[in-house]
Amino acid sequence: MMLISLYMIFGYSLAQTNERFVTRQDIDKQLEEARALSINDPKRSIELSENIYRLSKGINYGAGILESTTILMTQYYDGGNFKKVIDLSKEEEELAITMKDNETLSHTYMLRGLSYTELGFNDESLKEFKKSLNIAEKITTGNPRNYQKALVYNGLARYYAHINAPVDSVIYYQRKSLEMASQMDDNKEYIRKKYHTLALAYINLGKSSNVTARFKDAESYFSKALEICRNKNYQIKKGLEITVLNEFAWLYHDQKKYDKAILYARQAEELEKGSSTPYIRRDIYEVFFKSYVEQGNKEASKKYMDLYTKLNDSLVNAEKKTINIPVKYIAEKQEKTYRSNVQTILLISTAFVILFLISGLLYMKRNKRRSREKYEAIIHTLKEQKEKDEPIEAPIDKPLGITDDTVNTILLKLRKFESSQKFLRKDMNLTYLANSLNTNTRYLSEIIKQDKGKNFSNYINGLRIQYIVEMLYNVPQYREYKISYLAEVSGFASREVFAVTFKKETGFTPSYFINKLRSGQD
Numbered sequence: 012m013m014l015i016s017l018y019m020i021f022g023y024s025l026a027q028t029n030e031r032f033v034t035r036q037d038i039d040k041q042l043e044e045a046r047a048l049s050i051n052d053p054k055r056s057i058e059l060s061e062n063i064y065r066l067s068k069g070i071n072y073g074a075g076i077l078e079s080t081t082i083l084m085t086q087y088y089d090g091g092n093f094k095k096v097i098d099l100s101k102e103e104e105e106l107a108i109t110m111k112d113n114e115t116l117s118h119t120y121m122l123r124g125l126s127y128t129e130l131g132f133n134d135e136s137l138k139e140f141k142k143s144l145n146i147a148e149k150i151t152t153g154n155p156r157n158y159q160k161a162l163v164y165n166g167l168a169r170y171y172a173h174i175n176a177p178v179d180s181v182i183y184y185q186r187k188s189l190e191m192a193s194q195m196d197d198n199k200e201y202i203r204k205k206y207h208t209l210a211l212a213y214i215n216l217g218k219s220s221n222v223t224a225r226f227k228d229a230e231s232y233f234s235k236a237l238e239i240c241r242n243k244n245y246q247i248k249k250g251l252e253i254t255v256l257n258e259f260a261w262l263y264h265d266q267k268k269y270d271k272a273i274l275y276a277r278q279a280e281e282l283e284k285g286s287s288t289p290y291i292r293r294d295i296y297e298v299f300f301k302s303y304v305e306q307g308n309k310e311a312s313k314k315y316m317d318l319y320t321k322l323n324d325s326l327v328n329a330e331k332k333t334i335n336i337p338v339k340y341i342a343e344k345q346e347k348t349y350r351s352n353v354q355t356i357l358l359i360s361t362a363f364v365i366l367f368l369i370s371g372l373l374y375m376k377r378n379k380r381r382s383r384e385k386y387e388a389i390i391h392t393l394k395e396q397k398e399k400d401e402p403i404e405a406p407i408d409k410p411l412g413i414t415d416d417t418v419n420t421i422l423l424k425l426r427k428f429e430s431s432q433k434f435l436r437k438d439m440n441l442t443y444l445a446n447s448l449n450t451n452t453r454y455l456s457e458i459i460k461q462d463k464g465k466n467f468s469n470y471i472n473g474l475r476i477q478y479i480v481e482m483l484y485n486v487p488q489y490r491e492y493k494i495s496y497l498a499e500v501s502g503f504a505s506r507e508v509f510a511v512t513f514k515k516e517t518g519f520t521p522s523y524f525i526n527k528l529r530s531g532q533d
Contacts, residue, residue: 033066038075041066045082050248053086053287060086077106077115084122089250091290091326093126100126117146117159121166128170131505140166153194154201161191161208168215173504175468177452178223178442185215206245210236214255221262222438223446229262253283253291260298269302276302293322327495413454421458424448434474435502441467475501476516483528490525497521 041063048056060082067075080103087095100123107116124139140163147159168184189212195205217232233255239245240252256279263271279295300315428448433439444467445452456467463470479501482489489497498509513521 033070035070035072035075038063038067038070038072042075042078042082045079049082049086050246053090057083057086073106073110077103077110077112081115081118084119088122088125089248090287091129093129096122096126113146113149114155114159117143117150117163119143120146121159121163124163125166125169128166128173131507133170133174136166136170140170154196154198154205157191157194158201158204158208161188161195161212164188164191165208165211165215172219172438175438175440175504178219178440182216182219185212185219188212189216202244203246206239206242207247207251210239210247210251210255213239214251214258217258217262221258221265222440222443224443226262226266233259233262249282249286250288250291253279253286253288256282257291257294257298260295260302264298264302267305269305272298272302289322289326293319293326296322323496323499324493327493327499413457417450417454418458421448421450421454422462424450425459425462429474432478434471435478435500437502437504439471439502471502472512473516475503476513479513480517480524483525487528490528494521 041059045056045059045063048059060079063075063079064083067073067079080099084096084099084103087093087099100119103119104116107113107119120139120143124136124143127133127136127139143166144160144163147156147163150156150159164184164187168181168188171180171184189209192205192208192212195201195208197205213232213236217229217236220226220229220232237252237255237259240247240255256275260272260274260276260279263269263275276295276298279291280299283292283295296315296319300312300319303312303315425448428434428444433447441452441456445455448455459465459467459470463473465473479489479497483497492500494510495506498506501509503509503512510521513524517524
C-alpha cells in the first residue's frame with residue numbers, strides 16, 4: 012500500500028514537473044495537430060484542445076488559450092452543443108479584447124451569434140453579428156478580414172432565414188458571403204478556410220433556390236459544393252459533405268423524385284455514421300421516412316419515423332437544458348448595466364407584486380371562465396367540422412387594381428394550399444408562396460389581407476395553430492407529445508413562439524387545451 016501511495020505521489024509530481032517544462036513551441040505543435048484532427052476526428056480534436064487549454068493556462072500562454080478555445084467552440088457548434096459555445100465565449104471575448112486580437116474577437120461574436128440564432132434568441136444573435144462585422148472591418152490583412160466577413164454574412168443569412176424574412180434578404184447575404192470568400196487567395200494557411208466557406212455559400216444558395224422552386228439552380232449550387240467537399244486538396248470537414256448530401260435528398264424529395272431522395276439520404280446516412288452530427292442525422296431520418304411514406308413502404312417509413320422521433324425527443328430535451336446558459340449570460344450582461352438601479356427596481360417590483368396579487372385573485376376567476384367559454388366554442392366548431400366538412404367562403408372585396416379572374420384564381424389556389432399542409436414548412440414565406448402559386452407578392456399579400464383580414468405572417472401562423480388544434484382533438488396520441496414537439500411539427504421556430512401564437516389564436520395556452528381534452532371535457 013505504501014509503495015502504491017509513493018508511486019502515485021511520484022507520478023503526480025512528475026506530471027506537474029513535465030507540465031512546468033511545456034513550452035509555447037510545444038503547445039503550438041499540439042495546436043497544429045488539433046486543427047488537423049478537427050477535419051475528420053472531432054472527438055479527439057476536442058480532447059486534445061482541452062488539454063492544450065489547460066497547459067496554456069498553466070504557463071499563461073494567451074495565444075494558446077485563444078486558439079484552443081476557438082477550436083473547441085467551433086467543434087461544439089458543429090456538434091450542436093450551443094450551450095457550450097456560449098459558455099466558452101465569455102472568457103474568449105475578454106482575453107481577445109485584452110490581447111487586441113480582432114480576428115479571434117470577431118470569430119467569437121460570430122459563433123455566439125450563430126448559437127443564439129439556433130436557440131431562438133433572435134435579438135441577441137443580431138447584436139452579436141453586428142459586433143462581429145464591426146470588428147472584422149478593423150482587421151488589416153486581406154485574407155483574415157475577407158474570411159471573417161464571409162462567415163458573418165453567412166450568419167446573417169441564417170438569421171434572416173430563421174426569422175422568416177423575405178427570401179431576397181437571405182439571398183443578399185448569401186451572395187455577400189460568396190463574394191468575400193471568392194476574394195481570398197489560395198495561400199497555404201487559408202486555402203481550406205476559403206473553400207470551406209465557398210462550399211457553405213453554395214449550399215445556402217442552393218437551399219434558397221430550392222425554396223423558390225428554382226430546382227436547376229439548386230442542383231447546380233449543390234453540385235459545386237459537393238465537388239469542393241470531395242476535393243482532397245481542400246481538406247473539408249466530413250460534416251459539410253454530409254450536409255450537401257442531405258440537401259440533395261430534400262431537393263429531390265420536394266420534386267417528388269423519391270428514389271433519388273432515398274439514394275442521397277442513404278449516402279448521407281452512411282457517411283454520418285463516422286461523425287457526430289445529430290441535427291443533420293435528424294434531417295436524414297425525416298427525409299427517409301417522408302420519402303418512404305410517399306412510396307407506400309410502410310416498414311421502412313415506420314423504421315425511420317421511430318428513429319426520427321427518438322432522436323428529436325433527445326435533442327429537444329437537450330435544448331431545454333441548454334436554454335439556461337444563454338438566459339443566464341444575457342441576465343449577467345443586463346445586471347452589469349443596471350446594477351446601480353437594483354434597489355429602486357426591487358422597490359417598484361415589490362409594489363407591483365402586491366398590486367398583482369390583489370388584482371390577480373379577482374382576475375383569475377374571470378379569466379378561467381373566459382378560457383372555458385373559448386374552449387367550448389373551439390370544441391363546438393371542431394365537432395361541426397367533423398359532421399360537415401365544407402369550406403366556408405367569406406365575401407371578399409376586390410383589391411384595387413386586381414381583376415376578378417385573378418382574385419378568384421389566387422383564392423382557389425390558396426384553398427388548395429391550405430389543404431396541402433405546406434404551411435407547416437419552417438421556410439414558408441411570402442415570396443416562396445407567391446412563386447409556388449404563380450403570382451406576385453403584392454397581389455398575394457393584398458388578397459390575403461382582404462380575404463382573411465390578416466397579414467401574411469398571422470395567416471400562416473393561424474393555419475398552423477388550426478392544424479395542431481385539430482390534431483390534438485382528433486388524434487389522442489398528440490396529447491402525449493411535449494409542447495416543443497408540437498411546435499416543431501406545426502412549423503414554428505421555437506416552443507415560445509408557438510405558445511404565444513396558440514394563446515393569441517385560441518385565447519388559452521396549449522397546456523390548458525391538452526389538459527381539458529385529457530380530462531374528457533369535449
